[in-house]
Amino acid sequence: MTSLAAGIEFVDVQFLGFPSIIATAVLHGTSGVALIDPGPSTSLPNLRRALTHRGIDARDVTQILLTHIHLDHGGATGTLLRENPDIEVFVHERGAAHLVDPSKLVASAGRLYGQDMERLWGEILPVPAAAVRVLRGGERLVAGGRPLDVAYTPGHASHHVRYFDAASGVAFVGDTGGVCVDEGYALPPTPPPDIDVELWEQSIGVIGAWSPSTLFVTHCGVVTNVPTHLQALVENLKHSAALVRETLAMPGTDDERRARYEERMRAELRAHMPEERAAAYETAAGFGMMWAGLARYWRKREALRP
Numbered sequence: 001m002t003s004l005a006a007g008i009e010f011v012d013v014q015f016l017g018f019p020s021i022i023a024t025a026v027l028h029g030t031s032g033v034a035l036i037d038p039g040p041s042t043s044l045p046n047l048r049r050a051l052t053h054r055g056i057d058a059r060d061v062t063q064i065l066l067t068h069i070h071l072d073h074g075g076a077t078g079t080l081l082r083e084n085p086d087i088e089v090f091v092h093e094r095g096a097a098h099l100v101d102p103s104k105l106v107a108s109a110g111r112l113y114g115q116d117m118e119r120l121w122g123e124i125l126p127v128p129a130a131a132v133r134v135l136r137g138g139e140r141l142v143a144g145g146r147p148l149d150v151a152y153t154p155g156h157a158s159h160h161v162r163y164f165d166a167a168s169g170v171a172f173v174g175d176t177g178g179v180c181v182d183e184g185y186a187l188p189p190t191p192p193p194d195i196d197v198e199l200w201e202q203s204i205g206v207i208g209a210w211s212p213s214t215l216f217v218t219h220c221g222v223v224t225n226v227p228t229h230l231q232a233l234v235e236n237l238k239h240s241a242a243l244v245r246e247t248l249a250m251p252g253t254d255d256e257r258r259a260r261y262e263e264r265m266r267a268e269l270r271a272h273m274p275e276e277r278a279a280a281y282e283t284a285a286g287f288g289m290m291w292a293g294l295a296r297y298w299r300k301r302e303a304l305r306p
Contacts, residue, residue: 001026001054002221005168007144010216011050013043015072016120020181020220020280022072025172026051027165029145032062036143036163036172037218040075041122047076063088063143067174068160069095070191071109071121072284073218078102078125090133090141092152095159099127112192112289135161148172153207155200156189162207169213176203178233179219179284185272186233188240189219189285190293197241197297204230219284240265244294254295262287 001009007029015021024047025036033056038047048058058080064087066074074091077099081087091099098105102124110117133141137152148163153176163172171177179187188200207215208230215223223229243264247257265287269278 001050004170004214004216004222005165007146008165008168008170009054010221011047012220013039013050014046015039015043016283018280018283020277021284023216023218023220025216026054026056027144027146028056028060031142031145033060034063034065034143035061035080036065036216037067037073037174038064038076038080039073039218040071040120041079041124042120044076044079044122059084061087063090065143065148065163065172066091066095066099067162067172067176067218068092068157069098069105070157070175071105071124073174074099075121075124078127079123081127081131082125085128085131087131088133089127089131090135090143090150092159092161093134093136095157096132096134098159099132100129102126108193112292137161149210151206151210153203154194155196155198155203156194158194160203164210164212169211170216171207171210171212171214172216173207174218176200177207177215177217177223177229178236179281180215180217180223180229181220181277181280183223183225183229184277185269185281186229186236187269187281187285188233188237189290190237190240190297191286191289192293192296195293195297197237197294200237201234204234220280240290241294241297244291245298247291248295248298257295258288258291261291265290 010023010025022039027034139150153160153162156175247261
């Protein structure tokens with residue numbers, strides 16, 4: 001486990017056996033332990049081992065805070081509640097029903113991932129309704145003994161929130177803060193179905209307005225050059241959206257358009273980093289998924305124009 005501040009650490013859960021893909025934040029104090037984005041069930045053994053090594057039993061967890069309900073962030077929540085039904089689960093109101101009954105979430109993910117669902121995410125169990133604490137943004141809650149401010153940050157997902165610990169200056173920003181490994185390239189992950197570029201830019205502004213000293217991004221870890229990172233994230237979001245729009249104007253099938261975008265993104269990342277690091281970024285975000293989310297965004301936006 002890596003320390004962010006006193007009582008705040010994070011675990012690289014070694015998703016599919018690889019480092020620098022998914023991380024879980026751990027807040028711990030005398031009142032209990034809180035996890036922010038516990039990840040998928042496939043990574044639970046690694047998370048448990050890291051907690052045990054730190055002297056924390058899974059039964060010590062009293063709260064789970066989700067930035068959003070995508071399976072790479074919250075897929076293990078129901079499994080953890082099966083083991084410890086006293087855990088409170090905090091989630092935005094737009095995602096709450098899909099935790100209690102994940103059938104639509106699983107069906108939607110199944111259309112994207114097909115036969116890879118089990119390999120990637122493992123079991124996805126319902127969360128008891130009595131355990132769910134609904135957020136709308138603007139709340140202050142106490143997790144792991146620390147007061148946290150909550151803000152609604154759509155753009156990546158309509159049910160996305162982030163949490164801010166003013167005492168330490170750490171903001172837990174989920175995917176609104178992008179994918180970033182070792183304070184490098186700021187990649188905006190844009191999977192279907194909720195991508196909204198304008199709302200995402202506004203949400204990045206909300207993060208900046210809090211003036212955090214540190215961002216914790218689920219993919220993967222710590223960002224301390226916050227203003228530079230957020231500016232680069234906005235620029236890369238606009239750039240990625242423009243690339244997808246270019247492909248939509250090209251002849252051919254969607255498979256061909258997606259392939260052109262993937263080729264461009266792979267070349268771009270490899271111009272900024274070594275092969276191994278670029279592969280980690282692509283595993284965390286999935287360039288084909290990024291194209292699909294932005295293509296849906298553009299087609300929906302164009303259809304709404306008079």
